[in-house]
Amino acid sequence: MKSVQNRYAVLFGFAGLFLVLSFLVRTALIIWAFPQAGLSLTGILSAYAKGFVFDVGVALFFTIAYALYLLLLPQKLNNSLLNRAFTYTGFFLALMIVIFSFFAEFTFWGEYAGRFDFIAVDYLIYTYEVISNINQSYPLPLLIGGVLLATALLTWWCSRRGMFRNSFQSRTPFSKRIAIFILLLGGLLIHVFLVSNTWAEKSKNRYQQELSKAGIYSFVSAYLNNELAYDKxxxxxxxxxxxxxxxxxxxxxxxxxxxxxxxxxxxxxxxxxxxxxxxxxxxxxxxxxxxxxxxxxxxxxxxxxxxxxxxxxxxxxxxxxxxxxxxxxxxxxxxxxxxxxxxxxxxxxxxxxxxxxxxxxxxxxxxxxxxxxxxxxxxxxxxxxxxxxxxxxxxxxxxxxxxxxxxxxxxxxxxxxxxxxxxxxxxxxxxxxxxxxxxxxxxxxxxxxxxxxxxxxxxxxxxxxxxxxxxxxxxxxxxxxxxxxxxxxxxxxxxxxxxxxxxxxxxxxxxxxxxxxxxxxxxxxxxxxxxxxxxxxxxxxxxxxxxxxxxxxxxxxxxxxxxxxxxxxxxxxxxxxxxxxxxxxxxxxxxxxxxxxxxxxxxxxxxxxxxxxxxxxxxxxxxxxxxxxxxxxxxxxxxxxxxxxxxxx
CATH class of the missing domain: 3.40.720.10 (Alkaline Phosphatase, subunit A)
Structure with a gap:
């Protein structure tokens, strides 16, 4: 994967990496569910297509704040120690959250055969029961260690591919940065106003519905829609x-x-x-x-x-x-x-x-x-x-x-x-x-x-x-x-x-x-x-x-x-x-x-x-x-x- 030759190399690299990992997670879940799901070829292709749209939405949500930061960052600070530390740290933490969520999706699917929903929101709120349950159900040191190791290896790989170097050493004009930010913000607004988690639920097959969704997207949707007004x-x-x-x-x-x-x-x-x-x-x-x-x-x-x-x-x-x-x-x-x-x-x-x-x-x-x-x-x-x-x-x-x-x-x-x-x-x-x-x-x-x-x-x-x-x-x-x-x-x-x-x-x-x-x-x-x-x-x-x-x-x-x-x-x-x-x-x-x-x-x-x-x-x-x-x-x-x-x- 050759990095983009501008200030947004890290941003686009992170988004691309997220989309690839999401594709792999969805594929693994399809294979897992396939014996019980009754999925047709059309259903599988639909799950991938809708899933890609949701994944793009998650990537936009993850990167929009960093896009604004890159828009406003003066050129003289682009290759500074401050920006390097901020970018590496932010990339590592964001990627760690993503990888942990993917690990969690597999355990959640094993229990509920679905993507994150209100149950996952509850689990975030009731931390004592949930952390104790995770600690008693899974080898927590190995799980945390695995997440940190995977994050470190992927961060190292992205660095070796020149992603960070291309960002720090670039001289991207302000006009181009504005255009990129407007494009990203426009995509995000389209997602906010035109795409809903209910779009994944058009299928009559519940497995297909859940496989079409993205875990993080479903989590946020569940959090924002805790109660539905019947009369509305x-x-x-x-x-x-x-x-x-x-x-x-x-x-x-x-x-x-x-x-x-x-x-x-x-x-x-x-x-x-x-x-x-x-x-x-x-x-x-x-x-x-x-x-x-x-x-x-x-x-x-x-x-x-x-x-x-x-x-x-x-x-x-x-x-x-x-x-x-x-x-x-x-x-x-x-x-x-x-x-x-x-x-x-x-x-x-x-x-x-x-x-x-x-x-x-x-x-x-x-x-x-x-x-x-x-x-x-x-x-x-x-x-x-x-x-x-x-x-x-x-x-x-x-x-x-x-x-x-x-x-x-x-x-x-x-x-x-x-x-x-x-x-x-x-x-x-x-x-x-x-x-x-x-x-x-x-x-x-x-x-x-x-x-x-x-x-x-x-x-x-x-x-x-x-x-x-x-x-x-x-x-x-x-x-x-x-x-x-x-x-x-x-x-x-x-x-x-x-x-x-x-x-x-x-x-x-x-x-x-x-x-x-x-x-x-x-x-x-x-x-x-x-x-x-x-x-x-x-x-x-x-x-x-x-x-x-x-x-x-x-x-x-x-x-x-x-x-x-x-x-x-x-x-x-x-x-x-x-x-x-x-x-x-x-x-x-x-x-x-x-x-x-x-x-x-x-x-x-x-x-x-x-x-x-x-x-x-x-x-x-x-x-x-x-x-x-x-x-x-x-x-x-x-x-x-x-x-x-x-x-x-």
Whole structure:
């Protein structure tokens, strides 16, 4: 590579080097994803072409400030020690950031099969958990050393090619420097105003979408678009019509609306005597249905849960609403459809919402959120603490909110046998919940507990000697330990005086991955849910398609409760129930009914698909106006209620 013979030799050399490295990274990811991606030759060429445009944009962003510096730098200082030191240092640091980001892209792709997104933004914010996770998952000294070595070698190679010499010894006229700067600035402005990350998402194949993107570009895009306004970016219909539609969808023989036409607040009435057991919801981190033998897994890594499923009430066709823990928490506490952008758990003004804790506390229950890590992460403590839950977690951050501090209990060091970046192992969080249950029972208080596990999360580490798969080696090991810990939990509580009067719910927050060849890979939202120890209920399987948001309406009907509700969920055993589910990414909102699906996306777009779950096939189909109306009504009204405080108690 012969360097440009002017002051901009380093700038153009860096841009060229970046484009070459980006091309190699994209090629490696295409090869990695190819067996699962279903890419055509046209799709691969499109990924390269769009990817090149995004890569050029990143190169312009990286170099525009240096271009301005070169424009203003006096000629007499061009070959000075000051400029040499500044240029070498700046080149080295910029290249180090680029190489580190490429390393990170491979690890991120391995976990999420995608380019950087909101998850990566979260990782930048929550540095303790992320740095600890990286340190425990990868050989950090080798990783950092490799980045520094690669940066040093490439900087040396560029220097040997004369790139720096040609820049320092050039005499580029000011008029030419102005022309080059205007050209670069013009290209940057074109990118800012005409190119968007959504351009990569035109394809129906999600792998192709992700391969078309550039990691750094996607990261910045995710940072700038943390929350999407539904009424600005998505298909709308008249508000009155939307609420009328959703109220019709939520109507049931035992329901009576209490609010005005722009409300879903209603009373549920049961004529039989209510049963009021304790409730423990175990929310299992990243637990796909296909981990279980019942759903086809051949590894026998969930013997406990498979046994529980046979002896409890198993929902065989339930879907998570999203791909993050906070999205699962939103669905499992508020029973609302996912709205675009971040989960409500992460948003401002999310206090005093109508939640599961609202119903249980009104019936005299103590409600507690148990988390093995620091609940500061992902805003969990603030959300749960301000929506009816007490908190038990691992304290790492000093509290600012005194009211929240009064609700919070720390898991002490003496109660911890094992801990990694994300918190204590599942056995330890169960022990904390059991201790709390003992205390509440002794005080004569019924309890409702929300337990969030962490062991089924990278770095997949857990106490040694518990299972036959070494700690930290695989997802399968983490799943098997997660299952083992559930077995120990049940074994311990079976001797407790409160056990016979306690319902235990086992449900996943989301699946282990969400990527696939389809725009939204519905199969990657399929999760298990089991009601265990329900009074008077026989073991059964419930095959109807449903959502996480339907769990409490269904359970409370089994227990014959009468209550007021603001939930979008329904009792799936009711004769009026129409099978449906809602799944989402940060931007895509899908609404499923039997055999068909509508996907809503920004720029007021809507697409209809036929859907065959048995074959995991999604095919474009003519728009179904009724399905579209149901979809828009649910998502539009959910956004409207949250925005206008209609979800508050």
């Amino acid at each position: 970016y998505y298909l709308l219909e008249d508000d009155n019509k939307a609420f009328t539609t959703v109220r019709q969808q939520l109507q049931s023989p035992d329901a009576q609306y209490l609010g005005n036409g722009h409300s879903i607040y209603r009373s549920i009435t049961d004529t039989l005597a209510p049963v009021k057991p304790n409730i423990i919801m175990v929310t299992i981190e990243s637990f796909s249905a296909d981990f279980m033998t019942r759903f086809g897994n051949k590894g026998n890594i969930t013997p406990v849960l498979d046994s529980i499923a046979q002896n409890g009430i198993l929902f065989t066709n339930m879907y998570a609403t999203g791909t993050r823990t906070v999205r699962g928490m939103e669905a499992l506490t508020l029973a609302v459809p996912p709205t675009p952008g971040q989960s409500i758990v992460r948003r401002r003004n999310n206090e005093n919402l109508f939640s599961a804790a609202t119903i249980f506390r009104k019936n005299g229950y103590e409600a507690t959120f148990f988390y093995g890590g620091d609940g500061y992460f992902d805003n969990m403590n603030k959300f749960f603490g301000n929506n009816g839950y007490d908190i038990t977690d691992r304290l790492r951050h000093r509290l600012v909110d005194d009211q929240l501090a009064a609700k919070r209990t720390n898991i002490p060091d003496s109660a911890v046998q094992f801990e990694n970046a994300w918190g204590v192992c599942d056995e330890d969080i169960y022990k904390a919940a059991i201790k709390s249950a003992d205390e509440k029972y002794a005080a004569g208080k019924p309890f409702y507990d929300f337990i969030m596990t962490t062991s089924n999360h990278r770095p997949f580490t857990y106490p040694v000697g518990k299972i036959d798969i070494p700690s930290g080696t695989s997802r399968e090991g983490a799943v098997k330990y997660t299952d083992y810990a559930i077995g120990q939990f049940l074994k311990t509580i079976q001797d407790k005086p409160w056990y016979k009067n306690t319902v235990i719910i086992f449900v996943a927050d989301h699946c282990a991955s969400s990527a696939g060849k389809n725009e939204i890979e519905v199969s990657k939202y399929h999760i298990p849910c089991i009601f265990f120890n329900v009074p008077g209920a026989a073991a059964q399987e419930i095959p109807v398609m449903c959502s996480q948001i339907d769990i409490y309406p269904t359970l409370l009907k089994m227990l014959h409760w009468s209550y007021n509700t603001n939930f979008y969920g329904k009792n799936v055993l009711d004769s009026s129930y129409q099978p449906r589910a809602m799944v989402s990414t940060y931007q895509k909102l899908a609404y499923l009914e039997t055999g068909k699906m509508v996907i809503l996306s920004p720029q007021q777009k809507a697409q209809c698909f036929s859907w065959n779950p048995a074959q995991n096939e999604e095919q474009p189909a003519p728009m179904d106006s009724t399905l579209l109306s149901h979809s828009v009504a649910h998502y539009q009204t959910a956004y409207s209620l949250f925005k206008n405080n209609g979800m508050r108690k």
